[in-house]
Amino acid sequence: MNAKSWFNLHSWAGLFVGVLLFVTCVSGTLATLSHELEYLTDAKYRALTSSASTNYLALENTLNKHYPQAQLLFIQRHKQDYLATEAALKVGDSFRFVYLDAATGRLLGEGEWARISRFLRNWHMNLSMGWTGKLIVTSLSILLVILLVSSFYVYRRWWQGFMKKPAALSLDKRSSWSDWHKLLGLWSLWFIAVMAITGGWYLVEHGLQTAKVPHYVSSPQAVSEFKKQSPRKGLSPISLATAYTAAQQAFPSLDIRYIRYPNKADQPIEVRGYNDDILLRLRANRVYLKPSSGEVLGIQKGEELNLLPRIKDTADPLHFGNFAGIGTKLIWGLFGALMSFVSASGIYMSWLRVKRKTTTGKWLGLSGVVAIGLVVASILTTSLSFTERSVPNQVYSPILG
Template sequence: MKAKQWFNLHAWAGLFVGSLLLITCLSGTLATLSHEIEYLSDSKFRALSHSPNIDFTAIENTLAERYPGSQIISILRHQQSYLATEVSLKWQQQFLFVYVDGATGQWLGEGQWGRVSRFLRNWHMNLSMGWTGKLIVTSLAILLVILVFTSPIVYRQWWRHLLKKPRQLQTTNRSSWADWHKLLGLWSYWFIVVMAVTGVWYLVEHGLQTAKVDHYVKPPATVSQLQSNAQQPRSSATIISAAQQAFPSLHIRAIQYPTKANKAVMVLGDNNDILVRLRANKVYLDAASTDVLAIQKAADLPLVARIKDTADPLHFGNFAGLGTKLIWALFGFLMTFICVAGLYMNWLRVKRKQPSLLKWFGIMGAVSMLLIGYSLLLTIQTFSVRQAPATVYSPVLGITQSNN
């Protein structure tokens, strides 16, 4: 291909659904820092003590006192110790988030399912449009791959311009926008590659899920064939103790109770593995007897399952504390600006020949804008909707606490 053809391919990939790509970059960047945004917005999201330990007994006692008759759905301690521990609770047949200090169990506040992190996650992940929305978002990875491949070809001898000072940005000066577009693109190239690779994986994963192809490890037979138990489920502290004995190196951060008596309770945590989701290391237990049914370790996962558990930390930078999240957010904003600059540069280039903004934007541009508006309204209407499960196989707090 000739240089002009490579340039046209690069421009096409950036303009095809440029506004949608821009919004996806922006929403993903904000989602990376969504819990920090919540932290700044309300004191209930802030842990009082930054100890990595979790006192499950204290948490249950606090919940039993404030919400008698409630049931724990799950407890989650975030990787960042400055964030409050959150408890998903079934309270008066409704879903409720309760925020506590993980180390002391002190009550910090409560809230519903809808919050900043949920809004941004729904919008970024699938435009709040379910299967169709996820296909649209993940398909943008193909455009990113084209942009990653064509950029070094279009920008010849790019290595000579890594330290080149760009011109002062001027609203109507296309060359100044081009300077910033190229320079920021060079310094953000590694990040765009990461987004393209993880985005392609999400697209592949969506296809596997649609085709109902198993690509993650199934729980062993001891878990799937668990029989219903007439006994009452045990307290989280008792279950955590049994899990810790079975998996001593696990730094426990979460417990998830099942919705049925023949399902296992899961205890999840970290085990000094690099780039894995919380669910990669877990212990399955019988909620009534606390018998350990199975242990899953990230180190033992097959390749595809390991990729699946690595994609999210790599995509959002949530694998090494606040530092990596800030780095990911910075380059996410730069990537967003690169999208803005690319769109605006193209408009400045063609506006003399095509002064109509609507004609320049084209059919796909109009469709993208309509899709963005529709998805935003849909997210506003649906992001706070969450029903409590009909049943939860967990202790009724304040009533059956004596069952330890």
């Protein structure tokens, strides 16, 4: 392929569904910092201290005091200790988030399922369009690969451009937009590669899930056997503090961040946390407990995962930068913004190149119109659906109070 062919391929990949690619970049950037955006908007999302310790007994006492007759679905503390701990409750037939300070157990506020982080994650993950939306979003990774590879051929001697001073931006000068497009694109190459690789994995994962191909570690044998047993009647589920203590004794090095109660007595309590692993999400390390006694049914350690499960649990930390505190999240947010600019400037340069020769409709083409339609539909669908969160008819957890 000659230089012109590579340029045409690069332009096609950037414009084929350019608006959709741009919106996915923007929504992903905002989703990366979604909890921090909530932190800035309301005090209930802010922990009172940045202490790494979690007082589960104090948390449980607060829930018992303020929410009698409710039941705990799960409780989670984020990797970032400045964020409030979230307890998800079943209050009657409705769902409610309760925000608490992890170290003291103090009640900070409450809210519904609908919030900034939920909107952004639903929108970014699948445009709130279920299976089809996820296929569309993950397929954009193919365009990213094309854009990444073709850029090396479009921009000759690209390695010399990292320190090249760009021209001052002028709204109608395509050359100035080109300078900034190249410069920011070069500095974002590593980030675009990370997004392309992780997005490609999400596409593969979507295919494996659709084909129902097992690709994650199975629960321990004792858990499977426990599920087959008929639960003894009259046994009460253990308390939150008891579940924490049992899991900590079974897995002493585990930094417990999440405890989920089952719906039925023949299902285990699941405890998750971090274990000083590199680039692994919360669910990689687990302890399974018998819900009526706290007996350990099994332990899953991230360090023992095989290749596919390891990839599955590494993709999210890499994609969202949520693996080393606020520093990496801000870096991911910055380069996500740069990637969004690169996408938008490429679209705008294309329009500047042809605006005197054609109409907007012809320039967009069918794919452009469809992409804009999808973006509008996704915003409307997300706005209408992100508030929805049903609760199970029954939960096998202690009745609070």
